[in-house]
Amino acid sequence: MTESSESTVEELVQPIILRIDKEDPCAQDEGIAAAALASVAAFLQDAQNPAWQPWAAGSFAKSVRRANPKLFAKVLEEFEDHALIEVGAAQAIGLAPLPAQGLPKRLAKLQVSGTQLPESDEVLSGQVEVVLDASLEMSTGKACAQAAHALFAWMIQAPPEVVQEWLDDGATLGIRQAGRSAFLAGQDEADGPVIQDAGRTEIEPGSATAYVVLRG
Numbered sequence: 001m002t003e004s005s006e007s008t009v010e011e012l013v014q015p016i017i018l019r020i021d022k023e024d025p026c027a028q029d030e031g032i033a034a035a036a037l038a039s040v041a042a043f044l045q046d047a048q049n050p051a052w053q054p055w056a057a058g059s060f061a062k063s064v065r066r067a068n069p070k071l072f073a074k075v076l077e078e079f080e081d082h083a084l085i086e087v088g089a090a091q092a093i094g095l096a097p098l099p100a101q102g103l104p105k106r107l108a109k110l111q112v113s114g115t116q117l118p119e120s121d122e123v124l125s126g127q128v129e130v131v132l133d134a135s136l137e138m139s140t141g142k143a144c145a146q147a148a149h150a151l152f153a154w155m156i157q158a159p160p161e162v163v164q165e166w167l168d169d170g171a172t173l174g175i176r177q178a179g180r181s182a183f184l185a186g187q188d189e190a191d192g193p194v195i196q197d198a199g200r201t202e203i204e205p206g207s208a209t210a211y212v213v214l215r216g
Contacts, residue, residue, distance in 0.1 A: 012055040012097040014039060015107050016064045016148060018115065018141070019072040019091040027120035028140050029175040030090035035064060035144035036130060036151040037173055038094030041083035043152070044167075046096055055097035059198065060152060063103070064144045065110035078106050087124075087173070092144075113201070115141030125215070126172030128154070131190075132210050135180035142202050143210075146195055147175065150210035154192030162214075174215065189213055 016035050019026075026034075039062065043052060055061070067075060075093055076082060083094040098104075117140045130147045132138070138146065151173070155163055178186060187194050190211035199205025 011058065011061055011100045012051055013061040013063045013100040013103075014042070014055065014097045014148075015093075015095045015103065016062055016144065017072065017075050017093040017095075017107070017110065018064060018066050018144060019069060020066040020115065020117070021069055024089075025117050026089035026091075027122065027124075028117040028143075029120060029122075029124040029177070030088040031092070031117045031140055032130070032132075032143050032147045032175050033124055033126075033173045034085045034087040034090040034092035035094075036147040037087065037171065038083050038085040038092040039148035040094075040152055040155050041085055042094030042096055043155075045083055046081060049096045051097040056152075056156065060149050061100065062145045062148055063100075063107075063112060064115065064141045064148075065107065065112050066115045066141065067110050071110065075106060075110075078104075112141065113139075115139055115144075124173075124175045126174035127169055127215055128166055128172070129174035129176055129213050129215050130210055131176045131178050131183060131186055131213060133180060133183040133208060134177040135183070136203050136207060136209060138202060138209070146197065146209040150192060150195045150212050153195065154212040157192055183208070186213065187211060 191214045192212040194211045
């Protein structure tokens with residue numbers, strides 16, 4: 001399955017807004033987990049929105065944008081149908097898909113490229129785990145899009161009872177940054193599609209970036 005965080009003409013894109021506090025930034029894996037969970041939470045709270053079906057039938061395009069605390073608060077106020085997720089010190093907003101070439105001004109002005117959060121030695125664990133290929137050296141924003149795609153793809157293809165159990169147990173999400181050899185070896189135990197990026201930004205087309213595994 002191919003994922004892209006960029007978009008083309010007439011394409012729908014799901015906006016994901018990550019709160020970035022330059023004075024006190026959250027850890028990278030917390031931000032990635034929050035963004036991925038915000039993506040699926042936006043769907044779960046408004047699954048009847050007609051934009052989801054054509055979006056999911058396409059490339060699952062996502063636009064991960066960063067906002068400082070002040071702008072993040074304004075997005076919360078302006079978009080009442082948002083899904084807000086907190087993981088540790090990280091916060092992310094997920095919205096339903098919107099026309100890529102007609103994003104509201106508030107969102108269109110938020111920066112996309114160059115989003116980077118500090119790494120942490122703490123391991124973020126969860127019942128569901130997203131495994132990322134660390135050898136690709138993706139920016140935080142890029143990794144957010146890949147993790148969100150992997151989690152969403154798993155959620156819509158997994159048995160409904162498995163997803164419901166995960167939700168009932170608190171929807172915990174782990175993030176594992178795996179070296180290249182470990183990432184490749186782990187694909188055999190993936191519980192969802194292995195995401196392959198379209199290569200529009202940062203990495204080569206067709207690069208395998210992320211997949212989901214179940215823990216416990």
